[in-house]
Amino acid sequence: MEKKNIYIWVLIIIILFITVIVSLSIGRFFIPVKEIIKTFSNYFTNNSSNGVFDTIIYRVRIPRIIAAILVGAALSLSGAAYQGIFRNPMVSPDILGAAAGSGFGAALAILFSMNVFFIQFFSFCFGLIAVFITYTVSRLLIRKLDATLTMVLTGMIVATMFSSFISLTKYVADPNSKLPAITFWLMGSLASISQKDILMVIVPMVAGFIPLYLLRWKINILSFGEEEARSMGLNTDFLRIIIIISTTLLTAASISICGLIGWIGLIIPHIVRNIIGPDYKYLVPASAIIGATFLLIVDDVARCATSVEIPLGILTSIIGGPFFLYLLMKGRKVW
Numbered sequence: 001m002e003k004k005n006i007y008i009w010v011l012i013i014i015i016l017f018i019t020v021i022v023s024l025s026i027g028r029f030f031i032p033v034k035e036i037i038k039t040f041s042n043y044f045t046n047n048s049s050n051g052v053f054d055t056i057i058y059r060v061r062i063p064r065i066i067a068a069i070l071v072g073a074a075l076s077l078s079g080a081a082y083q084g085i086f087r088n089p090m091v092s093p094d095i096l097g098a099a100a101g102s103g104f105g106a107a108l109a110i111l112f113s114m115n116v117f118f119i120q121f122f123s124f125c126f127g128l129i130a131v132f133i134t135y136t137v138s139r140l141l142i143r144k145l146d147a148t149l150t151m152v153l154t155g156m157i158v159a160t161m162f163s164s165f166i167s168l169t170k171y172v173a174d175p176n177s178k179l180p181a182i183t184f185w186l187m188g189s190l191a192s193i194s195q196k197d198i199l200m201v202i203v204p205m206v207a208g209f210i211p212l213y214l215l216r217w218k219i220n221i222l223s224f225g226e227e228e229a230r231s232m233g234l235n236t237d238f239l240r241i242i243i244i245i246s247t248t249l250l251t252a253a254s255i256s257i258c259g260l261i262g263w264i265g266l267i268i269p270h271i272v273r274n275i276i277g278p279d280y281k282y283l284v285p286a287s288a289i290i291g292a293t294f295l296l297i298v299d300d301v302a303r304c305a306t307s308v309e310i311p312l313g314i315l316t317s318i319i320g321g322p323f324f325l326y327l328l329m330k331g332r333k334v335w
Contacts, residue, residue, distance in 0.1 A: 005282070008275060012286065016069075016293045023065050023300050029056055059195075067193040068299045069292040071258050072268075074205055074250035076291025079265025080272070080283055081212055081247050084219040085240055086148050093251040093265035096155035096244065100162035101130025102255035107169040107182045116192075119185075120200060120256040126162075127252030134158045135244060148226075187311030188259035190299055201253040208249035209288075211242050216284040219243070223280075261312050263320025264291055270324070 024036050031053060039053050078093035086095070094100065105126025109119040137158075138151040166186070173179040218239055221229045229236050254261075268291040269283065276286045295312075298319065302310045 005276065009286075012275075012289050012293070016289055016296075019293050019296050019300075020065055020069075023068075023296055024057060024061050026300060026304055027056075027061065028303075031056065063195050063198055064190050064193045064299070065296065066198055067190050067257060068296045070198070070201070070205055071190075071254040071261065072264060072292040072295030073288035074208070074254045074291075075261065075264040076268035076272075076287040076294075077209065077212060077284060078247040078250045080269035080280070080287040081219060081243050082265070083269055084223045084280055085243050086152060087223055087225070088152075089270065090266070091152070092262070093247060094159065094262070095152060096134045096248070097130035097158035097162060098127040098248050098251040099255055099260055099262075100159040100166070102127035102252050103186055103260055104130075104162045104165045104169065106185055106256070106259070107166050107173075110182050110185065111169050111173050111178055113178075116197075117200075120197065123256035124201075124204070124252045127255060128248060130158055130162055131155075131244065131248040131252075135241075184311065185259045186313070188261040188313035188316075189302075189309065189311050190258050191303070191309055193257065197257045201257055204249040204253040208246040208253070211246045212250075213284060215239065215242065216280045219280040219284075259311075259313065261295070261316055263316045263324070264295060267320050267324045268294060 021033060021036070025031050025033055029052075035053055036057065039057055075093055079091070082091045082093060082095055083089055102123040105122035105124070106119050108126075109122040114122070134151065134155045138154040141150050141154070166182075170179055170182055173182055218234060221232055221234050222236060222239060226236055251265075269287050272283055272286045272290055275290075276282045295316075298312060298315050302312055302315055
C-alpha cells in the first residue's frame with residue numbers, strides 16, 4: 001500500500017472515531033466529553049457513576065450509534081458490490097427489489113398490529129423474497145436477453161410491484177393510527193433502536209459482510225465483463241449468486257431495523273472511488289467505514305437540528321441528490 005493511502009486510511013478511521021465521540025456527547029441532553037470518559041472508566045473499574053449518564057449513554061446513544069454504523073456500512077458496502085458486478089455506477093442496493101420488499105413486509109406487519117419483533121422479521125423476510133423472485137425470474141429469461149440487463153430490468157419490475165403493494169397497504173390502513181405508523185417507518189429512523197434490535201441483525205450482517213470482504217478482489221475481475229472474467233477461470237454465475245445473497249442479507253437486515261434509507265449505497269461508493277480509487281481490495285472496507293461515518297453524521301443532524309426528529313430518509317435524499325450531481329460532474333472519469 002502506498003504511503004499516501006496509509007495516511008488516508010488513518011484519517012478516515014480517526015474521523016469515524018471523532019464522530020462517535022461527538023454522537024455520544026450531543027443530543028437533547030448534552031454530555032461533556034470528560035463525563036463520557038469518566039462513565040466508561042467507572043464501568044471498567046466498577047466505581048460508582050452517574051445513573052443519568054449511564055442510562056443515556058448505554059441504553060440510548062450506544063445502541064443508536066452502533067446501529068448507524070452497521071446500517072451505514074452495510075448499505076454502502078452493498079452499493080459498492082452491486083456497482084461492481086453490474087458494471088453500472090448508477091446501481092444501488094435496492095436495484096433487485098430488496099428495499100421495496102422489506103418495506104412491504106413491515107407495512108403488512110404494522111397493518112395487522114404486530115409487535116416490533118414481527119415488523120422487523122416480516123421486513124427482513126420479504127426483502128429476501130423480493131430478491132429471490134427477481135433472481136428466479138431473471139434466470140428463466142436469461143436465454144433471451146443479456147444476463148446483467150435481464151436481472152436489472154426484472155429487479156425494477158419486482159420493486160415496482162412491491163411498491164404498489166405498499167401503496168395498497170397504506171390505502172386500506174386506518175388513517176388515524178396505522179397509516180401514520182407505516183408512513184413514518186418508510187421514511188427511515190433510528191429513534192427506537194434498542195440492544196435487542198442490534199442482536200437480531202448482527203448475525204445476518206456478519207454473514208453478509210464476510211463473503212464480500214473475502215471475495216472483494218474477484219469483484220475487480222467481474223467488473224471487466226462476463227467474457228473476460230470467464231476467460232480468467234472465474235465462475236461468474238456462482239460468484240454473482242454469492243454476492244447477491246450477501247448484499248441482500250445486509251440490505252434486508254438494515255431496512256428491517258431502521259426503515260428505508262436511500263442514497264447511501266449510491267453516493268458513498270463514488271466518494272470512496274474519488275478518495276481511494278476503483279480497486280475493490282480497498283474499496284470494500286473503505287466504503288464500509290465512510291458509509292458508517294456518513295450515516296452517523298446524518299443521524300446526529302436528524303436528532304439535533306430541530307425540536308422534532310427528522311426522518312433519515314428525508315435527510316439522505318436532501319444531501320444525496322445534489323451531492324451526487326456534483327460527483328457526476330467532477331468525478332465521472334474515476335469510474
